[in-house]
Amino acid sequence: MGQTGPTHFGPQPEWAGSARFPAIDLSFNFFQGIFPSCLNNFTSLRFLDLSYNLFSGNVSSPLFSNLKSLEYIDISYNHLEGSFSFSSLANHSKLQAVILGSETNNFEVETEYPVCWVPLFQLNAFELSNCKLTGDLPSFLRYQFRLRRVDLSHNNLTGSFPNWLLENNTTLLESLLLTNNSLKGQLLPLKPNFRIRTLDASHNQLDGELQETEMSFLRLLDLSNNNFSGEVPKQLLARTDLWTLRVSNNKFYGEIFSSDFNLTNLDSLYLDNNQFTGTLSNVILRIPELQVLDVSNNYMSGEIPSFIGNMTNLWELMLGSNSFNGKLPPEISRLQTLEFLDVSQNALSGSLPSLENHRGLKHLHLGRNIFTGLIPRDFLNSSSELLALDMRDNRLFGNVPNSISRLSELRILLLRGNFLSGFIPNHLCHLTQISLMDLSNNSFSGPIPKCFGFIQFGEIKKDENSSSIYHIWDLGNGTMIHDETKVEFVTKNRLDTYRGEILNLMSGLDLSCNNLTGEIPYELGMLSWIHALNLSHNQLKGSIPKSFSNLSQIESLDLSYNTLNGEIPHGLVELNFLEVFSVTHNNLSGRVPDMKAQFGTFDESSYEDNPFLCGPLLKRKCNTSIEPSYSPPESSRESEAKWYDIDHVVFFASSISSYIMILLGFATILYINPYWRQRWLYFIEECIYSCYYFVLDTHSKLLAYLYN
Numbered sequence: 001m002g003q004t005g006p007t008h009f010g011p012q013p014e015w016a017g018s019a020r021f022p023a024i025d026l027s028f029n030f031f032q033g034i035f036p037s038c039l040n041n042f043t044s045l046r047f048l049d050l051s052y053n054l055f056s057g058n059v060s061s062p063l064f065s066n067l068k069s070l071e072y073i074d075i076s077y078n079h080l081e082g083s084f085s086f087s088s089l090a091n092h093s094k095l096q097a098v099i100l101g102s103e104t105n106n107f108e109v110e111t112e113y114p115v116c117w118v119p120l121f122q123l124n125a126f127e128l129s130n131c132k133l134t135g136d137l138p139s140f141l142r143y144q145f146r147l148r149r150v151d152l153s154h155n156n157l158t159g160s161f162p163n164w165l166l167e168n169n170t171t172l173l174e175s176l177l178l179t180n181n182s183l184k185g186q187l188l189p190l191k192p193n194f195r196i197r198t199l200d201a202s203h204n205q206l207d208g209e210l211q212e213t214e215m216s217f218l219r220l221l222d223l224s225n226n227n228f229s230g231e232v233p234k235q236l237l238a239r240t241d242l243w244t245l246r247v248s249n250n251k252f253y254g255e256i257f258s259s260d261f262n263l264t265n266l267d268s269l270y271l272d273n274n275q276f277t278g279t280l281s282n283v284i285l286r287i288p289e290l291q292v293l294d295v296s297n298n299y300m301s302g303e304i305p306s307f308i309g310n311m312t313n314l315w316e317l318m319l320g321s322n323s324f325n326g327k328l329p330p331e332i333s334r335l336q337t338l339e340f341l342d343v344s345q346n347a348l349s350g351s352l353p354s355l356e357n358h359r360g361l362k363h364l365h366l367g368r369n370i371f372t373g374l375i376p377r378d379f380l381n382s383s384s385e386l387l388a389l390d391m392r393d394n395r396l397f398g399n400v401p402n403s404i405s406r407l408s409e410l411r412i413l414l415l416r417g418n419f420l421s422g423f424i425p426n427h428l429c430h431l432t433q434i435s436l437m438d439l440s441n442n443s444f445s446g447p448i449p450k451c452f453g454f455i456q457f458g459e460i461k462k463d464e465n466s467s468s469i470y471h472i473w474d475l476g477n478g479t480m481i482h483d484e485t486k487v488e489f490v491t492k493n494r495l496d497t498y499r500g501e502i503l504n505l506m507s508g509l510d511l512s513c514n515n516l517t518g519e520i521p522y523e524l525g526m527l528s529w530i531h532a533l534n535l536s537h538n539q540l541k542g543s544i545p546k547s548f549s550n551l552s553q554i555e556s557l558d559l560s561y562n563t564l565n566g567e568i569p570h571g572l573v574e575l576n577f578l579e580v581f582s583v584t585h586n587n588l589s590g591r592v593p594d595m596k597a598q599f600g601t602f603d604e605s606s607y608e609d610n611p612f613l614c615g616p617l618l619k620r621k622c623n624t625s626i627e628p629s630y631s632p633p634e635s636s637r638e639s640e641a642k643w644y645d646i647d648h649v650v651f652f653a654s655s656i657s658s659y660i661m662i663l664l665g666f667a668t669i670l671y672i673n674p675y676w677r678q679r680w681l682y683f684i685e686e687c688i689y690s691c692y693y694f695v696l697d698t699h700s701k702l703l704a705y706l707y708n
Contacts, residue, residue, distance in 0.1 A: 023047035027074070030054055035075075040066045049074045051099065058082035059107075068092055076101035076127065083108045086138070087117045095121035101129035101151070111138035118143055127151035129177075137162050145169060151177040153200070160185035161206060166194055179203050179222070187223070189213035202226070202246070215239065224248040224270065234260040246270040248294070256295075257281045268292040272318065280305055280319075289313055296342060297321040304343070309334040316340040320365060324348060328366075333357050344368050344390060352396075354378050360385055363485050367392040367414065374398040386410055388485050392438065393417035405430040412487055412503070416510070417441045424449055424511070431455065435507040436489055440534065444514040448535070453523025457530040458507025458553070491532035491556045491580075508532030512558065516540060520564075525550045532556040536582070540564060544583070549574055560584040568592060568613075573599050584608040591615045591622050 021042055027049045034057035035050070046069050055078040064070065070092055076099045086109055089095060100109055109131040119140050125148060126141070133155035141147075141162075147169040161183055166173055170191070175198040183201065186208035190196065194215065200222040209230030210223075218239065224246045231254035232247065242263055248270045255278035256271060263269070266287045272294045279302035284290070291313055300322040308317070309331025317335070320342040327350035328343060335341075336357055342365040351373040355361065362385055371394040379401065380386060386407045397419035404413070405427035413434060421443040428437075429451035435458050486499045491508055507530050516538040525547020527533070532555060540562040549571030551557070557575075560582040567590035568583065578598040584605070589612035593599045607613050614622040670677040 021045055025049045026053065027051045028053075032056065035059060035063060037063065039063060042067060044069055046070060046094075047072045050078070051076045053078050055080065059084045061085040061088035064089065064092075068094070070095055072097045074099040076129075077103045079104055080107040082106075083110055085113060086111045086140075087113060089121070090117055090119045093120040095119075096123060097125035098123060099125065099127040100131060101127050102131055105130065105132070108132040111140065122146045125149045128155070130154040133157055135159070137165070141165060142168070145172075147173050149173075149175040151175075152181070153177045153179040155181055157181040157183060159183065161187050161201065163188045166190065166196060171195055174198065174217075176200070187211075187228075190215050190218075192216065210236065216241070218242060220244040222246040223250070226250055228252060230254075232256065238262045240264045242266060244268040247274065249273040251275060253277065257283050259283065261286070263287060266290055270294045271298065272296040274298055276300060279303075280308070282307060285310065287311075292316040294318040295322065300324065303327075304329055304332075304348075306331045308332060311335065312337065314338055318342040320344040320346070322346055326350075328353055328371075330354075336360070339363065341365065352376055352379060352391075355380050362386060363388045365390040365485075367394070369394055371396060375401050375404075377401045377403060379403055380407065388412040388487070390414040390487070391418070392488075396420060398422075400425050400428065402427050404428065407431065408433070410434055412436045412485070414438045414487065414489075415442065419443060421445065423447075424516075426451055428452075429455060436487065436503075437508075438489060438510040440490070440510045440512040440514070442514055444511070444516060446516065447518035448511065448516055448521055448524070448540075450521040450523045452509065453521060453526040455527075457509055457527050458505075459529040489532070490534065506531060507553075508534075508556075510534040511538070513537040518542075520545055520559075522547050524548070528552050530554060531577075534558040536560040536562070538562055543567070544569055544588075546571060548572060551575060552577075554578055556580040558582045560586070562586055564588055566590070570594070573597050581606050583610065586610055588613055592617055 022044055023046060024042070025047065030053065032054035035055060040063055043066055045067050048070060049072070051074045055075070057080070059075070059080055059082065061084060064073065065088055068091065071094050074097070080102060084100070084107070089098065109128050111133065117140065123144055124146055126144070127149070129151050133152060135157070136159040137152065137157060142164065145168050150165065150173070157178070165176070170193055173196055176196060177198070177200045179200045180203040183204040183206060185206065187201065187206055187210065189211040190213045192214035195217045196215070197217050198220045199218065200220070202222045202224040204226055206223070207227035207229070210228060210233050212233045212235045214235070219241065220243060222244070225248065227250065228247070229251040232252055237260050240262060243265060245263065245266060246268070249272070251274065253275040256276045257278055257280060261283040264286050267289055268291060270292070273296070276295065276298040278300060280300065282305070284293070285307060290311055292315060294316065296318045297320070300319070302324065303326035304319065304324055306329040308329065312334060314335050315337060317338060318340065321344070324343070324346040325348065328348055330353045333353060333355055337360065338358055339360055340363045341361065342363070344365040345368040348369040348371065350371065352366070352371055352375060354376050355364070356378045358380070361380070364380070364386060365388070367390045373396065375396055375398065380403060387409055389407065389410060389412065392414045393416065395418065399422045400415070400420060410431050411433055413431065413436070416438040419442065423446035424439065424444050426449050429449060432455060434455055485503060486497060487503060488495055488497050489506070489508055490510055509527070509530060510532070512534045513536070518540065519542030520535065520540055522545045524533070525545050528550055530551060531553055533551070534556070536558045537560070541564065543566030544559065544564060546569045548557070549569055552575070554575055555577050557578060558580070561584070564583065564586040565588060568588060570593050573593050573596055575598060581602055584607065588610040592607055592613055592615040595617060604618055607618060614620040670680055
């Protein structure tokens with residue numbers, strides 16, 4: 001049955017008049033409402049599948065009490081609530097498969113009441129994922145000897161790893177999923193006669209060392225996010241029939257790519273966040289079909305070998321946060337199927353290779369290395385699918401090439417901490433889907449492009465068809481892996497790390513610590529979806545645009561360390577999400593915004609070093625007029641002048657006069673005293689020679705650096 005829209009089940013559907021259906025399959029539809037009570041009348045029913053719908057409400061235990069012929073029941077992935085007693089199925093002797101996995105956290109399955117109940121059935125499949133199970137594994141499982149698939153993931157099970165479950169179902173059990181529980185203790189060695197093919201014990205509290213074991217049928221092993229330590233057993237690394245190995249986030253150490261490494265049929269290898277050492281030796285060439293290689297955040301060293309270009313089936317190559325050095329080999333351009341490349345936080349140097357052949361590349365992370373030179377003009381000019389580009393904290397210089405603007409799907413652009421210069425190019429405004437742009441800590445000059453106000457940072461999140469910023473990989477047998485992009489971005493005066501789904505909600509523009517001049521464009525006030533805007537540590541002048549009161553989603557606004565003047569727009573008090581606000585070290589004047597809404601949470605540190613600002617918060621009284629002069633009241637403008645107004649003619653005249661007087665006094669002293677005059681001339685001569693040799697030496701070193 002197929003439905004295009006929600007269908008509501010009342011208490012008595014039309015087809016309830018017949019009770020002789022042997023099978024009912026309504027899965028993958030949009031049925032909603034409660035389960036009809038008439039289901040209990042289908043005494044001949046053998047197969048019942050109501051999974052992947054919108055059913056809600058409680059599931060009463062008597063609902064299935066009369067269905068003694070039932071062999072298969074699946075009500076998973078609905079919106080069920082309340083508690084269901086599993087012992088109500090104890091007398092269903094023909095039952096073979098029970099799947100009750102929940103879509104929400106509101107459905108609980110009670111398996112231990114009454115105490116020590118013994119079922120009449122022998123199950124083949126038992127799946128209670130996300131059903132609020134606590135304590136030890138359900139005790140009735142000790143009486144099950146025909147199990148093929150068990151899924152108890154996403155519960156709060158405690159105790160030790162259930163080796164007894166494998167021993168009771170030695171020749172039959174193929175899949176055991178226990179991820180995201182609280183199991184403790186060691187993983188005992190699996191016996192050679194175990195036929196387990198998929199074992200997922202990730203996200204538990206298992207510890208100790210892995211022991212040598214024979215696992216001739218094992219295809220997928222996931223032990224990630226535990227407390228395992230020691231070296232990975234050589235016997236495991238020699239499994240020629242293993243497809244997926246994931247041991248991330250443990251305390252394993254040792255040289256992983258040794259001569260014992262022989263996982264020839266592997267397609268996914270996750271070794272990240274451990275303490276592995278050694279180099280990327282050529283033993284990885286023994287895995288011709290490898291699609292995912294993740295050794296990030298270890299202690300790997302050496303150069304990235306050129307033969308990496310021969311692994312043409314790679315989708316993901318993650319080598320970040322190690323100690324790799326040397327150049328990024330140009331042979332990496334052969335990996336045309338690559339979608340995720342991360343070599344960040346290493347010691348890689350040299351110029352950037354051209355990656356124009358990587359048409360499917362979605363994530364490129366090159367940050368925190370020692371890359372030098374210009375960004376190549378043909379850099380990624382064919383990668384129209386790129387979502388994230390991270391080249392921060394390197395030694396790149398020159399302008400931003402036009403090829404960057406052709407990355408029409410780009411969502412994240414991080415160029416912070418380089419030596420890039422020139423005007424910020426207007427062609428960056430072609431990146432209409434950008435949500436995070438960081439150009440800070442460079443040498444950009446000139447004005448802020450007005451067209452930035454038309455990019456609409458973050459508004460793309462409203463488009464349900466837009467690409468997600470992270471990948472979901474299916475490892476088979478129902479195991480899903482989320483490969484998250486990790487991004488560091490300064491907001492709220494701190495460097496935060498954003499990853500996964502949160503990146504689809506975050507937006508920001510950081511132009512701080514450059515040499516930008518001119519006024520802040522009025523158009524930036526059109527960025528109504530942006531969460532963070534940082535223009536600090538520049539040479540911006542003029543007033544704060546009143547249009548900034550339209551930044552309705554802004555959480556962090558930093559305009560400090562500029563030469564802004566005028567008043568702070570009082571409309572900013574309407575920004576209800578503003579958590580961090582700074583205009584320190586400017587020339588602003590007038591009354592600070594009223595201490596209400598979010599501005600009631602800011603103290604005087606947000607306004608420091610603005611001597612002409614006033615208000616109760618700054619303990620500086622705002623005078624609206626000055627005392628009348630003794631001259632006739634001819635000028636109404638003087639009587640309405642504010643206390644902080646300055647007579648510019650008098651100010652400049654007095655400054656120039658003071659400068660001339662100091663200069664004449666200095667010249668007079670040198671004329672009168674010949675000894676001081678001679679010392680002054682020697683000092684000038686020494687300064688000239690010092691500057692000359694400094695420029696000459698710097699020029700020679702620069703030429704040697706560029707040509708070497």
